[in-house]
Amino acid sequence: MSCILQVEKLVKHFGTVEAVNGVSFTIERGTCFGLLGPNGAGKTTTVEMMEGILPSTSGSIQYKGAPADETFRDEAGIMFQETSLQEFIQVGETLELFSRFYSHTRPLDELIERCALGEYLDRDVRKLSGGQRQRLLLAIALVNDPEIVFLDEPTTGLDPQARRNFWQLVNDIKQEQKTLVLTTHYMEEAYELCDEIAIMDHGRIIAQGSPRALLKKHFDNSVILLPANEVPETLDQDPRLKLHRMNGQVEILSEDVNATIDLLMAQRIPLTHLQIRSRTLEDLFLELTGRGLRS
Amino acid sequence: MRFKRFIAVLSARNLEFIRDRSALSWNIVLPVLIVFGFAFAFTTSSQDLFKVGVYDQQKQAPTVEAFLKLKHIQFITVEALETAITKVERHQLDMLLDSSSGSYWINDSSANGYMLEQLLKRPGDTTLNKQTVTGDAIRYVDWLIPGVLGMNIMFSSLFGVGYVIVRYRKNGVLKRLKATPLTAFEFLSAQVVSRLWLIVAVTSLVYAGTDLLVGFRMYGSYLSLLLVLVLGTFSMICLSLIVAARLSNEETANGILNLVSWPMMMLSGVWFSLEGSPDIIQQLALIFPLTHMIQAARAIMIDGDGLLQVTDHILILIIMSVVFMTIGARSFKWE
Numbered sequence: 045m046s047c048i049l050q051v052e053k054l055v056k057h058f059g060t061v062e063a064v065n066g067v068s069f070t071i072e073r074g075t076c077f078g079l080l081g082p083n084g085a086g087k088t089t090t091v092e093m094m095e096g097i098l099p100s101t102s103g104s105i106q107y108k109g110a111p112a113d114e115t116f117r118d119e120a121g122i123m124f125q126e127t128s129l130q131e132f133i134q135v136g137e138t139l140e141l142f143s144r145f146y147s148h149t150r151p152l153d154e155l156i157e158r159c160a161l162g163e164y165l166d167r168d169v170r171k172l173s174g175g176q177r178q179r180l181l182l183a184i185a186l187v188n189d190p191e192i193v194f195l196d197e198p199t200t201g202l203d204p205q206a207r208r209n210f211w212q213l214v215n216d217i218k219q220e221q222k223t224l225v226l227t228t229h230y231m232e233e234a235y236e237l238c239d240e241i242a243i244m245d246h247g248r249i250i251a252q253g254s255p256r257a258l259l260k261k262h263f264d265n266s267v268i269l270l271p272a273n274e275v276p277e278t279l280d281q282d283p284r285l286k287l288h289r290m291n292g293q294v295e296i297l298s299e300d301v302n303a304t305i306d307l308l309m310a311q312r313i314p315l316t317h318l319q320i321r322s323r324t325l326e327d328l329f330l331e332l333t334g335r336g337l338r339s
Numbered sequence: 340m341r342f343k344r345f346i347a348v349l350s351a352r353n354l355e356f357i358r359d360r361s362a363l364s365w366n367i368v369l370p371v372l373i374v375f376g377f378a379f380a381f382t383t384s385s386q387d388l389f390k391v392g393v394y395d396q397q398k399q400a401p402t403v404e405a406f407l408k409l410k411h412i413q414f415i416t417v418e419a420l421e422t423a424i425t426k427v428e429r430h431q432l433d434m435l436l437d438s439s440s441g442s443y444w445i446n447d448s449s450a451n452g453y454m455l456e457q458l459l460k461r462p463g464d465t466t467l468n469k470q471t472v473t474g475d476a477i478r479y480v481d482w483l484i485p486g487v488l489g490m491n492i493m494f495s496s497l498f499g500v501g502y503v504i505v506r507y508r509k510n511g512v513l514k515r516l517k518a519t520p521l522t523a524f525e526f527l528s529a530q531v532v533s534r535l536w537l538i539v540a541v542t543s544l545v546y547a548g549t550d551l552l553v554g555f556r557m558y559g560s561y562l563s564l565l566l567v568l569v570l571g572t573f574s575m576i577c578l579s580l581i582v583a584a585r586l587s588n589e590e591t592a593n594g595i596l597n598l599v600s601w602p603m604m605m606l607s608g609v610w611f612s613l614e615g616s617p618d619i620i621q622q623l624a625l626i627f628p629l630t631h632m633i634q635a636a637r638a639i640m641i642d643g644d645g646l647l648q649v650t651d652h653i654l655i656l657i658i659m660s661v662v663f664m665t666i667g668a669r670s671f672k673w674e
């Protein structure tokens with residue numbers, strides 16, 4: 045595999061705000077690269093520097109081995125976290141407008157069908173629902189049949205159904221060997237779509253790898269959940285159990301589930317409501333940053 | 340510059356303008372209403388003062404001496420006979436008197452001229468030499484039309500381009516365009532051309548409409564008028580590019596545009612002639628492109644001047660356009 049985008053020691057300061065503090069990574073052609081992080085982590089800033097929208101304070105970005113130039117803008121598809129489109133222009137006209145900016149474009153009919161926009165072609169862009177709007181913005185990002193697609197939090201604000209549909213669209217794009225750069229707050233989304241994930245916080249990358257590799261590296265344990273009122277507080281200090289209480293539940297981290305359950309039974313704790321789950325990226329994130337992703 | 344991209348932005352902007360009903364009607368209805376209102380306000384109140392142009396006041400023939408002492412007549416010294424005669428033709432002067440030779444000119448359709456003639460002529464006096472000219476009165480509305488058209492063009496140029504670009508920048512439309520291969524030059528020229536031809540179209544419509552309603556004088560060539568209006572429009576659109584180059588706050592843009600447009604509206608001679616105002620005001624007015632456009636348009640419409648006679652204004656408008664455009668385009672930022 046060859047590398048399509050290379051980011052090195054990228055830094056961006058807004059006055060005294062150090063939004064991005066020296067991030068480096070490479071993105072392989074045909075993969076989906078995910079930037080994960082809480083609000084204000086520096087995801088949008090990083091992505092917008094890669095897109096050539098924001099100038100960097102220092103560091104380098106290479107597209108196909110050279111600094112981005114006009115060909116980059118012709119070959120990249122971009123979906124911003126927030127975009128406003130020209131008013132009084134309809135959906136179909138907007139697609140037409142953007143398609144005329146590029147030297148190479150995808151047939152609009154196919155794009156319209158794929159993004160399920162057929163019903164709304166004559167509608168003013170201001171009168172779309174959130175999900176319809178996201179699909180239009182995605183269609184605009186794809187209008188030039190891009191080699192690399194940047195999606196900045198594309199599913200924020202969508203209902204679960206719409207989010208799944210959107211994932212399907214993104215998966216279709218992946219099938220075409222396009223390179224994707226995605227930022228998100230949603231772990232399931234990163235897990236579902238990304239081949240490589242970089243977790244960002246305070247402008248730095250604090251962990252990177254494939255979703256599986258990340259989990260494997262950081263976790264070889266599971267979580268056992270019990271209702272808090274069924275676990276006496278005397279157990280909180282028990283050195284054999286890594287136990288903490290939250291939201292009316294008790295979470296016990298366990299490397300050996302059988303041994304832990306034996307121990308709980310010996311303490312005569314009712315296990316009727318016991319749940320076991322393997323640890324997720326969400327847990328990883330909590331552990332790495334010490335805070336919740338969506339809080 | 341890719342022509343395809345330019346055309347794409349141009350047609351999108353045109354669609355936006357045409358569909359934005361409120362802006363469209365404001366652009367068309369307002370000037371028609373102004374002209375219509377003034378046409379009625381001023382047809383009823385004709386000036387009650389007699390105006391007599393006096394040529395060569397040094398030597399006064401004895402017969403006119405008494406006449407020149409009459410009260411309630413405004414005597415205006417004129418320098419050139421030719422232009423003064425034209426003023427009699429247009430009822431801007433009720434009478435023209437060459438005080439040394441005793442020749443006088445009146446318009447045969449002017450009641451004021453007839454009254455003055457009765458005052459001037461003594462029975463049996465043969466030293467006076469009567470000359471008659473013909474022509475219809477230039478009403479205030481004839482004079483006002485170029486001003487109102489100019490004012491409308493000015494507001495449309497400044498706000499239609501400057502304010503709109505700032506709004507695009509504020510709500511992120513420009514940022515989205517920046518992410519495409521579209522260049523700033525393609526984008527800006529599309530904005531300029533779109534507004535330019537829309538203004539020409541709207542102005543022609545307003546011109547035709549007001550002409551139909553009140554009917555006004557046009558002594559010059561339509562082509563010359565068109566050229567002057569296009570140049571004037573272009574220069575003011577370029578001026579607004581400077582305002583729009585960096586700002587991303589609509590309120591600030593609005594304030595600055597008002598700061599530019601109001602003095603222009605007051606001082607460029609839209610409503611009243613600057614001829615009587617202090618020299619300093621007249622000089623100051625010359626820094627505004629609107630002044631040059633209106634003065635040239637009036638010269639063409641009312642005096643029937645050709646392009647050659649308004650070359651000064653045309654040259655100044657061209658220079659202003661180039662300067663404004665260079666500053667505006669150089670300092671433009673998408674964000």
Ligand SMILES: Nc1ncnc2c1ncn2[C@@H]1O[C@H](COP(=O)(O)OP(=O)(O)OP(=O)(O)O)[C@@H](O)[C@H]1O
Nearest residue numbers: 058061063081082083084085086087088089090125
């Ligand atoms: N134009 C700007 N001027 C000043 N500070 C900025 C600017 N843009 C971003 N920042 C700051 O930089 C930091 C990183 O912002 P960024 O938008 O990259 O975060 P993010 O990871 O995309 O967050 P979110 O998940 O909320 O979108 C934040 O602290 C933000 O306040």
Ligand SMILES: [Mg+2]
Nearest residue numbers: 087088089125
């Ligand atoms: Mg963001």
